[in-house]
Amino acid sequence: MDSAMMTNKFAQGNDGYAKGMSPSRDPLIQNYSNFKRSSEPKRVMFYDKGSWADYPEAVVEAIKLGFSEGKPMIEARIEGLDCFLDFYRMLEIELGSGNHRSISWIDVDGKCFFPKAFINSCDDYEPDFHHGYGDNSxxxxxxxxxxxxxxxxxxxxxxxxxxxxxxxxKEEQAEMDQPEQEESSSNVKVKRRRSVGEKELQSxxxxxxxxxxxxxxxxxxxxxxxxxxxxxxxxxxxxxxxxxxxxxxxxxxxxxxxxxxxxxxxxxxxxxxxxxxxxxxxxxxxxxxxxxxxxxxxxxxxxxxxxxxxxxxxxxxxxxxxxxxxxxxxxxxxxxxxxxxxxxxxxxxxxxxxxxxxxxxxxxxxxxxxxxxxxxxxxxxxxxxxxxxxxxxxxxxxNVPGSVTDVSCVNWVPPSHLIAKLLNKMRSSLPVPKFQELQSLCGLCKEGKLGKNVFMQQLRSVIGDDLLRSTVREIRGL
The missing domain is CATH 3.90.228.10 (Phosphoenolpyruvate Carboxykinase; domain 3)
Known part of the structure; x- marks a missing residue:
């Protein structure tokens, strides 16, 4: 396959997986930003059969060299095949067949860089898109x-x-059996080693x-x-x-x-x-x-x-x-x-x-x-x-005021008629997601699972101080 055919096939594949993404942010722009913001990669992966796998060390070293020289793309031999690694599009392209799969990396600063969509043209299923339920964390x-x-x-x-x-x-027992000595630098090291050991031995x-x-x-x-x-x-x-x-x-x-x-x-x-x-x-x-x-x-x-x-x-x-x-x-x-x-x-x-x-x-x-x-x-x-x-x-x-373990706050259940009035008033004033969040909050409170201060803090977060204040006045008839 010549370079023109490969480029055309790649462009078609890229258009295919771009469908369904937010039109406000082109994945190429995002992936380009990833390359520009990233430090030298520490770990590099490819997408295969629904999960991420590590590249061999030799490939990772070639990628590191490419990053250090500011190259947005390099050629590498992977699993006996000649491949083209495009860091702007975060893709590995096999030069012979045109098959392509997503790549990602974690840099030396611990930052993760993943493409908007996870794809592998050899897999039988469609690209795995982010739908707003997950993130890089x-x-x-x-x-x-x-x-x-x-x-x-x-x-x-x-x-x-x-x-x-x-x-x-055995080492610690031998140290304990030795007579006490002056506080020397070696004894300080023994103490440090013992404290670390105690942490590691935590069952x-x-x-x-x-x-x-x-x-x-x-x-x-x-x-x-x-x-x-x-x-x-x-x-x-x-x-x-x-x-x-x-x-x-x-x-x-x-x-x-x-x-x-x-x-x-x-x-x-x-x-x-x-x-x-x-x-x-x-x-x-x-x-x-x-x-x-x-x-x-x-x-x-x-x-x-x-x-x-x-x-x-x-x-x-x-x-x-x-x-x-x-x-x-x-x-x-x-x-x-x-x-x-x-x-x-x-x-x-x-x-x-x-x-x-x-x-x-x-x-x-x-x-x-x-x-x-x-x-x-x-x-x-x-x-x-x-x-x-x-x-x-x-x-x-x-154990601070307003925390769940504050003794003065637990097992507090507000009168059910007040909860009913609050929900009735808020039904037409809040967006549906906020109203559902309020319903869940009131349900937890009715079951005695929230302290009073925590409930009020959450209530203010959901409703907002101004709306809560005016609603309380209405309920009280003021």
Whole structure:
């Protein structure tokens, strides 16, 4: 194929996957911006069969050289084939056949650069588009957690950890048996080593998990994303530990295989699996049960005001919604599970709906709002094929006025007639998504799951101070 034919075929392919994107932002412009903003790549990947895989080290080195010289495109030999890497379009093009697939990278500063659409012309399914449910943070967390939980590392983690623990204990016991010496620089090093060892020896609280250490990839990203999304309701919260799920046993491996197969089935049926990361808040007892046996149907009283009868999870950027449903344990901690969720094609479900399955074969899951969802609903029939836990974030809400653990604020239930009047007044004053958010908020409050100060803070956020003030006057007849 000569260069003119290849260019023409590539242009046709590019036009094909550009359909459906926002006309206000050409993907070429966005990808060009990615190249100009990026530092030298540290990790480079290609899109294959619905997931991202790493390029061989030799290819990565060639790409780094291209970046250092400011070249927007380079030629490289990949898997025995001559290829053309276009960083402006974020594509790898095989020169012989014209087949092309998306490329992405993470630079030395830890920034992620992904194309607007994920494509591979060799795959049988259509391009995987972003539909507003995910973002680069989701992709970055997924990649980093997947890298940590790679099958090779999981095969060796238990034996290696046991060997390290045994060796460390012997060293520490030998140090303790030695007589006390003056505070020398060598003793300072021993103390530092011992303190690090104690952190590494922290045992996981949950079955089938491992403690994600502070210095590991993924820890800071998950922690910062969680606390940022939580600060509007629990600004002084502190993450105490993050436990990452490991899948070494036959049942865990089987559950993961079922989830991956469901992704393939959904992708074939819908054109994209629409897999996202989402939060699920519950009690410590239920966290343990979920990790051992899978997700179960929650208690009846906790689903009265949800968007349909199913498992309700909140988007990656909104952990506060699920955190408000989590229960404080005997240690004063709350626990929220970060899950992978297959959404497929979503339909809108109103707050308080008793719907318990898709309204037609066209849909897979539900959302409270199609453009900016705050809740995802996975039907009970699909909860253990469409949801799989990735890690458990444990945190301690500070005991400050307005926080969920403030003793003066818990178990507060406002009079039902006031809630009814408030909803009636707001029905015509708020946009539908805001009104649905208000319904959910009032439902949580009626169940005694929100403190008074937290409820008022959230109420002001949803309604706004001016409208809330005038509505309260109307209700009071002033």
């Amino acid at each position: 989701k992709i970055e967390i997924e990649i980093k957690l997947s890298k940590l939980a790679s099958s090779e590392s999981l095969k060796n983690v238990d034996l290696n950890e046991m060997e390290r623990v045994s060796k460390r204990k 996981p609280r949950w079955p089938r998990t491992r403690v994600l250490r502070v210095e590991e990839e993924g820890y800071a990203l998950v922690k910062n994303l969680f606390l940022t999304g939580l600060k509007s309701v629990e600004p002084a919260a502190e993450v105490t530990v993050i436990n990452q799920c490991v899948r070494t046993g036959p049942l865990d491996v089987a559950r993961h295989q079922v989830f991956m197969k469901q992704m393939e089935v959904t992708k074939q049926a819908r054109g994209a699996s629409n897999m996202v990361l989402a939060w699920y808040g519950t009690s410590a007892k239920d966290v343990e049960s979920i990790l051992m046996h899978g997700i179960g149907i929650p208690a009846m009283e906790s689903r009265s005001e949800g968007h349909g009868l199913g498992i309700h999870l909140s988007p990656l950027r909104s952990p506060k919604n699920s955190a408000l449903l989590a229960e404080t344990d005997e240690n004063g901690e709350k626990h929220v599970i970060l899950c992978k969720v297959i959404l497929g094609k979503c339909e809108k479900i109103d707050a308080g709906s008793r719907q318990d399955h898709p309204s037609s074969v066209e849909y897979d899951t539900g959302v409270d709002d199609l453009t900016s969802p705050q809740w995802y609903t996975v039907w009970y029939a699909n909860m253990n094929t469409h949801i799989i836990p990735e890690c458990v974030v444990s945190y301690r809400p500070a």
